[in-house]
Amino acid sequence: MTGMPTAPYQQFAREKLGFEFVNLDLLITALTHRSYVNEHRKSVSDHNERLEFLGDAVLELSVTNYLFRNYDEPEGILTSWRAALVRTESIGDAGQKLGYEPLVRMSRGEKQGGERARLQILANAFEALIGAIYLERGYDEADAFIGRHIVSKLDNILKEGSWRDPKSHLQEVMQRIDGHTPRYVVLEEVGPDHDKIFTLGVYSGERLVSRGTGPSKQAAQQEAAKAALQLYRD
Known part of the structure; x- marks a missing residue:
């Protein structure tokens, strides 16, 4: 990783993870998207997909x-509880709160992508970060990290x-x-076809109960259903 700050x-690592990496290349690779390697083939060879593969397994365990x-x-x-905890929205949100997005190396094209692509990149980097922590500090450290940032969401999910x-x-x-x-x-x-946003309404009979917006019709339906459930609870 020579030639880069x-x-x-x-x-x-010190401020958000509570330790320094001995092998800092692990952390940098965890935050390197494949698209960045494609743009910098002469200077960068490693991206985060292998670490993501490892981190996904550690997260699920x-x-x-x-x-x-x-x-x-x-x-x-x-x-079902596990699926809610480890879905892209959950781990992408955890990554956003950790604040590593400015450190994620990606291509110029990916930086200009839509919200859906951005969330996926953050989620993938979060899993890769778990893999890096596991290799650097072992399972117990990775498990504690997951507990703080993912398992801690469970009470709210159940509520x-x-x-x-x-x-x-x-x-x-x-x-x-x-x-x-x-x-x-x-x-x-x-929006354009590659980044279209849908708004759907959910009806009870002829009455519009709520609306939902998302990057696909299915996602918009889910958001509309969530909003309707909140109204019925209220």
Whole structure:
């Protein structure tokens, strides 16, 4: 990693992770997207996909172990809880809060990408960071890191019921309260094809209950269902 400033990476490690990397290349590689290597083939050869592969496995083991040891629910429910904890939105949000985005090396094109691509890059880097911590400090350190930034979200997930599929949950609630099955309608589409944003409405009969926006129709439906569930709870 010669020829590049490394101090910001070590500062991030000290301030956000609580230790300095002996092998700082691990941290820098964890925050290097494949697209950056494609633009700098003569000077950079490593990107974060192998570390992401490792970190994904460590993340799943850590979360699974925590749920198994602390809850007696059946396998299906624990699987849903785990999925809610490790989904892209959850780990991307954790990465955003850690504040490493300015350190992520990516191509000029990726920097200009939409919100969906940005969140995916942050999530992938978070998993790669777990892999780097595991190699540098061992499983216990990686497990503690996951506990602070991912498992800590569980109480809120359970309180909000966000571990349940919002559309299925809304169907149960709406049928019980209104006697209707939710109906989803596209209200608006904006943006270019590669970064389109959809707004959908969810209806109970002819009544518009709520709206949702997302980078796909499915994502917008999920957001509309979440908003509707909040209204029914209120």
